Amino acid sequence: MLKQLLTIVLIGLASLLGTTSANAAEYEATFKQLGFQEPLNIRGINGQISVPFSVRADEVVLSASVNLLFNYSPSMLDDLSHFNIIVNGEAIESVPLKKENAGKISQRTVNIPVRLLAQFNRLTLELIGHYTLGCEDPVHSTLWLNVSNFSKLTMTTAALPLGNDLGLLPAPFFDPRDRLPMVAPIAFAGTPNNPTLEAAGVVASWLGGLASYRGYSFPVSVGSLPADSNVIVFLLPGQTLPGLTVPQSNGPRLSMVVHPGNDTKKVLVISGRDENDLKTAVKALVLGTQSMNGSTVMVDGEVAAPPRVPYDAPRWISSSRKTRLGDLVDQTALQVAGQYPDLIRVPMTMPPDLFFWRSEGIPLELKHRYTLRTENDKSTLNVSFSDKFIQAIPLRSEQDMWPFEKWIRGVLKKPASVNEESVSIPREAFSPNGQLQLYFHFDVIKSGECKDAPINNIQAAVDKESTIDISGFPKFMHMPDLSTFANAGFPFTRMADLSETAVVIPAQASTATLSNVFTLLGRVGDLTGLPAYGFTLIRPNDLAGVDDKDLLLVGNFQGDELFKKWADSMPLEQNNQLWQLKTGGGFTSFVQQWAPWVGQKAQLPVTSLSLQGFDPSGFMVGFESPEDSGRSVVAIVGSETGVSKVLEAILSPDDVQLIRGSVVFVKGSTVASVLDEKTYSVGSLPIWVWIQYYLAELVLLNVLFLLGAALLFAFVLNRILKDMAKKRLEKRE
Structure with missing residues (x-):
C-alpha cells in the first residue's frame, strides 16, 4: 500500500514538474542585490560569512547555482588552504586555493542541490587558510579571501498555483522572501478618472512600503491584462476586461480570481458601485480593518482611517518622545x-x-x-x-x-x-x-609565538x-531643497498620509505617466511606512478648487498654460521650447555683490543651464507655491523617459546623493543640481530663537543693533546722570 502511494506521489510530482517546466523562469541576483553593498572579506584561519536568500511561496526551484568571483592571498599554502561552500549547514563543495591563481580574480560556478533548499536559505563561505607549517597567528594579515558582491546566484523556478484566497495578500504581488524588485501591474478597463487613480495610488503606496529596499514598479495598462504577471484591476459598473468574468458589484468588493490568460497568475479585482466604493475597498485592504478570507470579500460600511498629526510617520523617529x-x-x-x-x-x-x-x-x-x-x-x-x-x-x-x-x-x-x-x-x-x-x-x-589561539x-x-531623542528640536528650514524631497519625501511626508498634498498630472496622462506617478507614491509609502490614503489627485484646470496644499507635479506639461502662469515664481523660465535657469538678481544679489560681509549664509554659484524642450531630458524643480504662501511645489517634468530617469535617480542610493538645490536635471546617466538663490521658509521657531537666528546671520545688522543699543544705553545713562546732578544742585541750594 505504501509503495503504491509513493508511486502515485512521484507520478504527481513528475506531472507537476512536466507541466511547469514550460513556464519555468530564471532569476539572477547578485550578492549586491541580496544586501551586500561591499565585497565580502573573509579573514582568519577559519573565517566565514553567510549570504541569506529565499524562495517565493508561489515557486518551486528546479535548479540553482552560484557563480563566485573571488580573489585570495598569494601567501597561503595551496596544499592546505581552501574554502568551503555550505548551503543550510551542508557543505556542497570545497574549492582549493591554488598558488598559480592567487592575487587575481578567479571564477567558480557551483551547482546547488535543490533538495537542500527551503523557503529561507543561507549560503555560507568558509575560509580554511594556512600560511606556514609551523605555529600560526590565527588572524594573520595574509589569511584573506575576497568575494565580489557581483557574484551571482541563479535559480530556475516553476510557478506553483496558489488558491484564490485573499488571505494570502499581499502575496502574490509582494512576497517578503523575494529580494528582487517588485513588479505589480495595475490595469483599468477604461480611461481612469481622478478618484479611481487616487484609489490605485493608495494601493501603490501600500505595496511600495512593503517592497521597500527591494525596489518597485507599477506598469499600467488600459483595456487589457498583462499576460505573464499577477495584476491588480479596478472596475466600475459596466466595465470589463477581455476574459475576466466578475459578478456585478453591489458595494465595495475585493475578489481574487485566476488570470484568464495564465492559470499560474492571479488577478485582484477591486470593484464597486462608484469611485467611493473603490476607495472604501482599498482602505479596508491597506489598513487591515476587515478580515481577508476566501476569494471574495464585501466591505461593510465606511472605513475610518485614524487621524494623523505632523511628523508621525511609522518609519520616522518620533518627534514627541525618545x-x-x-x-x-x-x-x-x-x-x-x-x-x-x-x-x-x-x-x-x-x-x-x-x-x-x-x-x-x-x-x-x-x-x-x-x-x-x-x-x-x-x-x-x-x-x-x-x-x-x-x-x-x-x-x-x-x-x-x-x-x-x-x-x-x-x-x-x-x-x-x-x-x-x-x-x-x-x-x-x-x-x-x-x-x-x-x-x-x-x-x-598577542600572547607570543605558538601561544595565540583563535577566540571563538x-x-x-x-x-x-x-x-x-529628537523631541527637543524645533522644525524649521529654508526651502527649496530637493535633497529633502529625494531622501524623505519632504515636505509632502510631513503628513504621513499625504492629506496636505495634491498630486497634479497632465490633462491627458499616458499610461507611462500614470506608472511614474504610482512609482513615486510607492516611494512615499516606502519612506513613511504608511499608505498615502489622504492625497488628492487633480489636473491643472482643477487647481482653483484646491486650497492650502503642497503640490506635486508629475508628467509632460508641454504646452500647458500652468508654467506660464507660474513663471514669476519658478527658478526656470520657458522661452518657446527652451528652458533656461534664471540668473537671479534683486536685493540678495546686490548685497552679496557690494556688501558680502552682511550675510553669512553660503550660496552655491548659479550655473547656466538650458534644456531644449522636454525630450530626452527630465528635470525636477522646487519653489514656493504661487497658489499658497508657505506651501511648496515640486515638479518632476519632461518626456515620459525623462521623468522615469528622474525617478530612477531618486531611487538610486548613489544618484540620490547628487540631488539638492532647487533645480535638478537628468540626461542619460548625468544628474546635476543647481542651487537657486530664492528661498522661503517652512516651519516655525520660538520667538527668541527666531530673533537670535536672524540676527546671527546678518553681521551688519548685528553691528547696527549693538550700536543702537549702545546709543540707547548712553542716552538713558546720560539722562539719569543729568537728573542726579540736577537733584544734587537743588539740595545744595
Whole structure:
C-alpha cells in the first residue's frame, strides 16, 4: 500500500514538474542585490560569512547555482588552504586555493542541490587558510579571501498555483522572501478618472512600503491584462476586461480570481458601485480593518482611517518622545559575534527640517555589552552615521575599573561588560534618510609565538533600550531643497498620509505617466511606512478648487498654460521650447555683490543651464507655491523617459546623493543640481530663537543693533546722570 502511494506521489510530482517546466523562469541576483553593498572579506584561519536568500511561496526551484568571483592571498599554502561552500549547514563543495591563481580574480560556478533548499536559505563561505607549517597567528594579515558582491546566484523556478484566497495578500504581488524588485501591474478597463487613480495610488503606496529596499514598479495598462504577471484591476459598473468574468458589484468588493490568460497568475479585482466604493475597498485592504478570507470579500460600511498629526510617520523617529533602537530593528539585528563582526545597522528616517542651530547634535544614549576583555587593549565601539565617523567608545576591561566602581557594580548587579555612553550625532553627519552604524572592533591579543589561539566566544550587542531623542528640536528650514524631497519625501511626508498634498498630472496622462506617478507614491509609502490614503489627485484646470496644499507635479506639461502662469515664481523660465535657469538678481544679489560681509549664509554659484524642450531630458524643480504662501511645489517634468530617469535617480542610493538645490536635471546617466538663490521658509521657531537666528546671520545688522543699543544705553545713562546732578544742585541750594 505504501509503495503504491509513493508511486502515485512521484507520478504527481513528475506531472507537476512536466507541466511547469514550460513556464519555468530564471532569476539572477547578485550578492549586491541580496544586501551586500561591499565585497565580502573573509579573514582568519577559519573565517566565514553567510549570504541569506529565499524562495517565493508561489515557486518551486528546479535548479540553482552560484557563480563566485573571488580573489585570495598569494601567501597561503595551496596544499592546505581552501574554502568551503555550505548551503543550510551542508557543505556542497570545497574549492582549493591554488598558488598559480592567487592575487587575481578567479571564477567558480557551483551547482546547488535543490533538495537542500527551503523557503529561507543561507549560503555560507568558509575560509580554511594556512600560511606556514609551523605555529600560526590565527588572524594573520595574509589569511584573506575576497568575494565580489557581483557574484551571482541563479535559480530556475516553476510557478506553483496558489488558491484564490485573499488571505494570502499581499502575496502574490509582494512576497517578503523575494529580494528582487517588485513588479505589480495595475490595469483599468477604461480611461481612469481622478478618484479611481487616487484609489490605485493608495494601493501603490501600500505595496511600495512593503517592497521597500527591494525596489518597485507599477506598469499600467488600459483595456487589457498583462499576460505573464499577477495584476491588480479596478472596475466600475459596466466595465470589463477581455476574459475576466466578475459578478456585478453591489458595494465595495475585493475578489481574487485566476488570470484568464495564465492559470499560474492571479488577478485582484477591486470593484464597486462608484469611485467611493473603490476607495472604501482599498482602505479596508491597506489598513487591515476587515478580515481577508476566501476569494471574495464585501466591505461593510465606511472605513475610518485614524487621524494623523505632523511628523508621525511609522518609519520616522518620533518627534514627541525618545525612540528605542529596539523599536526600529529586531533585537537579533543588534547582536554580533566573532573576532571580525559585521556592522550593526539601524535605519533612521528623521524630519529633514530639524533645526540644529547652536546644538551639539542629536543625543544618542547607547547601552552596550560585550565579552569582557581580559586585559587593556585598543578594542572600541565605533559609531558612525551614514558612513560619517562620529566617535570611538573604548571597550573597557576589568583592569580599567577602580575597586570602588567594581563594588558599586556588584551592589547594583551590573556586570563590568555592560556599559552606557552618550553620543551626539552632529549636523555634519545628519541625513534625513540615514543609517546608524555601530562596529565592535576587537583588538587581537598577542600572547607570543605558538601561544595565540583563535577566540571563538566573542559576543557583543547593543541593548534594545538604547535611545535616540529628537523631541527637543524645533522644525524649521529654508526651502527649496530637493535633497529633502529625494531622501524623505519632504515636505509632502510631513503628513504621513499625504492629506496636505495634491498630486497634479497632465490633462491627458499616458499610461507611462500614470506608472511614474504610482512609482513615486510607492516611494512615499516606502519612506513613511504608511499608505498615502489622504492625497488628492487633480489636473491643472482643477487647481482653483484646491486650497492650502503642497503640490506635486508629475508628467509632460508641454504646452500647458500652468508654467506660464507660474513663471514669476519658478527658478526656470520657458522661452518657446527652451528652458533656461534664471540668473537671479534683486536685493540678495546686490548685497552679496557690494556688501558680502552682511550675510553669512553660503550660496552655491548659479550655473547656466538650458534644456531644449522636454525630450530626452527630465528635470525636477522646487519653489514656493504661487497658489499658497508657505506651501511648496515640486515638479518632476519632461518626456515620459525623462521623468522615469528622474525617478530612477531618486531611487538610486548613489544618484540620490547628487540631488539638492532647487533645480535638478537628468540626461542619460548625468544628474546635476543647481542651487537657486530664492528661498522661503517652512516651519516655525520660538520667538527668541527666531530673533537670535536672524540676527546671527546678518553681521551688519548685528553691528547696527549693538550700536543702537549702545546709543540707547548712553542716552538713558546720560539722562539719569543729568537728573542726579540736577537733584544734587537743588539740595545744595
